Amino acid sequence: MKVRTNIVWAAAAVGSGIFVLLGYFIDYEVILTLRLILMRWSVLLAAVALFLGLFNLLTVHWSKVSEQEKGWPFSALLILAFLVTLIMGLVFGPDNQISLLLFNYIQLPVEASLMALLAVFLAVAGFRLVSRRRDPFSLIFVVVALLVLLGTGPSLGASDSDGYVLLRQMRNWIAQVWASGGARGILLGVALGAGLTGLRVLLAVDRPYGD
Incomplete structure (x- = not known):
């Protein structure tokens, strides 16, 4: 019986994938x-999965708050922020001035601060890496990180000085040539991996929908 059920699920998945691809x-x-019908079903299922994920998130953090576990104030803050944002979006809409105010003056600064901390942590990790393992790749990592940080931040002196202009040009060259090339390579790898995974599902080699 279990084998027949797996065959049915495999046939449904392969048939749906073939029709969407064709x-x-x-x-x-x-x-x-x-x-079009299958894609609408997939969008609906994705929305249901998102709703279940949000419900699970609220359930986990509400459990922490109710049981007064370690770090429960952060869980309470998350629940409060979620409810306030949800109510504002449902009542006033996403384009309302209040919703935009929450996004521009709360969420956006928090995200910018996290990205700034990430840059600092990367620089510190680079210095620790050099102190523990001194090889050319570690030195290149630290030098490139410093050039990007110094070229991105404000100038300590005159903003039109030759040194700062050269630093900005080097930063742009690193970001637009080397970093963009690496990002494109990663995206190509992700695309090839996703295509291969989809092909394996279409051929029923991988069956994530059943044991």
């Missing part, structure tokens, strides 16, 4: 309509 290459009304 809808991008074959201009046939039946296939296009079926593809």
Whole structure:
């Protein structure tokens, strides 16, 4: 019985994937309509999964608050912020001045602060790496991190000085050439991995929908 159930799930997954894939290459009304229906179902399931994830998040943090576990004030703050943001969005809408005020003066500064801390932590980690393992790659990492940080931050002297202009140009060169190339390579790898995973699901090699 279990084998038959797995076969049914595999057939449903493979059939759905094939119809959605064919809808991008074959201009046939039946296939296009079926593809649209399946994609709407997937969007609906994704919304339900998001709702369940939010519900689980609130349940976990509410349990911490009710049991007064370690760090429960942070859980209470998370629940309060979530409820305030949700109510503001539902009542006033996402384009309301109050919602934009919450985003521009609370969420955006918090995200910027986290990114700034991440940059500092990377620099500190680089120095620790050099102190423990001195090789060319560690030195290159630290030098590049310092150049990017100094070129991104404000100038300590005149902003139009030759040294600062050269530093900004080096920072832009690193970000636009080397960093962008690495990011494109990572995205290509992610795309190839996602395509290969989808192909394995279509061929029923991987079955994440059953044991």
